[in-house]
Amino acid sequence: MENINNWEPKIVAFLCNWCSYAGADLAGVSRIQYPSNIRVIRVPCSGRVDPFYIIKALQNGIDGVLVSGCHPGDCHYISGNLIARRKFALLKSFLEYIGIEPGRVQFSWVSAAEGDRFAQIIEKVTREVKELGPINKMVKKI
Amino acid sequence: MKEIEEKIKETIKKLFKENKIDIFIGYSEGTLPLRSTPCLITKPDDIEKLVWNSYCSNNLAVYLPRFFLPQQQKKDAKLPRIGILAKGCDSRSMVGLIKEHQIPRENIYIIGINCKGMIDIEKIQNTGFKMQEVEIVAVEEKGGKVLLEDEDNKKIELKKEELLADVCTSCQYNVPVIYDVLIGEEKRKTKEKERAAFIEEFEKKPLEERWKYFQEQVSKCIRCYACRQACPNCYCKECFAEQTKPKWIGVTDNISDIMFFHIGRIFHQAGRCVDCGACVRACPMGVDLRVFTYKLIKDVKEFFEYEAGISLEEAPPLATFKSDDRQEFITEP
Numbered sequence: 001m002e003n004i005n006n007w008e009p010k011i012v013a014f015l016c017n018w019c020s021y022a023g024a025d026l027a028g029v030s031r032i033q034y035p036s037n038i039r040v041i042r043v044p045c046s047g048r049v050d051p052f053y054i055i056k057a058l059q060n061g062i063d064g065v066l067v068s069g070c071h072p073g074d075c076h077y078i079s080g081n082l083i084a085r086r087k088f089a090l091l092k093s094f095l096e097y098i099g100i101e102p103g104r105v106q107f108s109w110v111s112a113a114e115g116d117r118f119a120q121i122i123e124k125v126t127r128e129v130k131e132l133g134p135i136n137k138m139v140k141k142i
Numbered sequence: 143m144k145e146i147e148e149k150i151k152e153t154i155k156k157l158f159k160e161n162k163i164d165i166f167i168g169y170s171e172g173t174l175p176l177r178s179t180p181c182l183i184t185k186p187d188d189i190e191k192l193v194w195n196s197y198c199s200n201n202l203a204v205y206l207p208r209f210f211l212p213q214q215q216k217k218d219a220k221l222p223r224i225g226i227l228a229k230g231c232d233s234r235s236m237v238g239l240i241k242e243h244q245i246p247r248e249n250i251y252i253i254g255i256n257c258k259g260m261i262d263i264e265k266i267q268n269t270g271f272k273m274q275e276v277e278i279v280a281v282e283e284k285g286g287k288v289l290l291e292d293e294d295n296k297k298i299e300l301k302k303e304e305l306l307a308d309v310c311t312s313c314q315y316n317v318p319v320i321y322d323v324l325i326g327e328e329k330r331k332t333k334e335k336e337r338a339a340f341i342e343e344f345e346k347k348p349l350e351e352r353w354k355y356f357q358e359q360v361s362k363c364i365r366c367y368a369c370r371q372a373c374p375n376c377y378c379k380e381c382f383a384e385q386t387k388p389k390w391i392g393v394t395d396n397i398s399d400i401m402f403f404h405i406g407r408i409f410h411q412a413g414r415c416v417d418c419g420a421c422v423r424a425c426p427m428g429v430d431l432r433v434f435t436y437k438l439i440k441d442v443k444e445f446f447e448y449e450a451g452i453s454l455e456e457a458p459p460l461a462t463f464k465s466d467d468r469q470e471f472i473t474e475p
Contacts, residue, residue: 052382052390055405059398066473072465082463085472090412090441090460092471097345097437098405099353108473120475137353140398 234451254321
């Protein structure tokens with residue numbers, strides 16, 4: 001078993017191609033330091049993220065999920081992130097309702113020019129998930 | 143009840159005579175007392191089989207989409223014209239199906255009924271009447287009372303009000319939202335018990351307790367998918383539960399897979415569930431599904447001011463947006 005003291009959370013980040021992924025890129029080229037706990041999955045738009053992706057990630061033992069897209073009004077596809085916002089509002093509320101810690105699943109807006117903000121958000125999410133500890137709900141144990 | 147039954151039969155006879163419908167979907171006597179079963183009628187001679195009583199709880203809208211599958215909607219294909227009996231909740235399900243283009247409105251002839259609520263058989267058992275041990279031979283309903291007679295001619299009188307299903311006691315839509323003819327007066331219930339009270343109560347419980355309850359309920363599930371089959375809104379040709387590419391859930395009895403199924407199924411009903419109680423009734427294991435399905439109804443209403451199955455024009459909540467939708471949940475640095 002992993003030692004709890006040097007346990008590091010695994011976080012999946014779904015980043016939209018047009019803003020958040022570019023934001024992450026900017027953070028990289030600007031050499032801004034941020035925790036290396038995230039595994040980035042590039043998606044065309046935050047609206048592409050099916051709630052099932054998030055639940056499936058939790059089921060596979062991912063400690064936290066972050067979905068990040070363009071700021072409202074900046075979506076490359078005009079309204080993808082606005083439709084996603086409705087979906088995620090319901091999902092987050094529902095997961096919390098059935099008893100999954102709210103910090104496990106997070107959503108944010110990061111634009112292509114906000115490398116700094118991206119690093120800060122990753123820091124915050126990592127800190128929160130770390131506090132929650134390893135995920136034990138939802139995980140498929142065989 | 144008898145008068146309404148006669149009126150229904152009369153109306154359908156007329157419809158068949160005027161050649162307005164090809165098929166009628168209603169209820170017929172079940173194999174046991176206290177049961178009614180859905181019934182499809184294609185010949186006017188069979189109309190006498192139909193019944194209307196306090197056990198017609200099935201949501202008949204579930205039978206509609208299968209008549210209008212895409213492969214049947216070919217050019218020049220003649221689609222059947224279907225007459226259907228609709229309680230308030232059934233009609234709301236139909237509104238959802240029409241809105242999602244699963245059934246054409248012009249092919250459906252809706253006979254609306256002012257529903258007085260359906261009896262939940264489990265509640266009869268809860269009153270102490272041991273239905274498993276004695277056989278009920280006769281049932282009668284009179285002025286708000288239900289009279290049961292068992293094989294030893296022992297009679298028991300119960301109040302109908304106390305036997306109504308949970309979804310019926312606080313129902314606001316006793317009169318169908320859409321119909322072609324209405325049987326019974328058009329009088330909506332005005333006083334309504336706060337429907338979401340049990341959700342608010344559940345929300346107040348600590349997180350771990352809520353998780354424990356969810357786990358408890360889900361672990362009863364045997365994944366027979368009866369909840370999905372009974373639901374009029376679950377019309378997908380291939381359900382995510384059976385999809386193999388991608389394979390969302392394993393074919394196991396692992397609790398994590400069962401949880402995935404329930405979260406997935408319930409979430410797919412967001413903005414579409416009309417709280418008819420079909421899934422709860424269909425569940426053979428008594429999983430408390432309503433405490434989870436109703437949460438999404440409540441949230442949809444609270445967040446987006448939308449109620450499923452009320453209007454044919456309003457866009458589904460998850461297919462539209464407003465610029466000022468709530469976003470307090472968004473993480474800020």
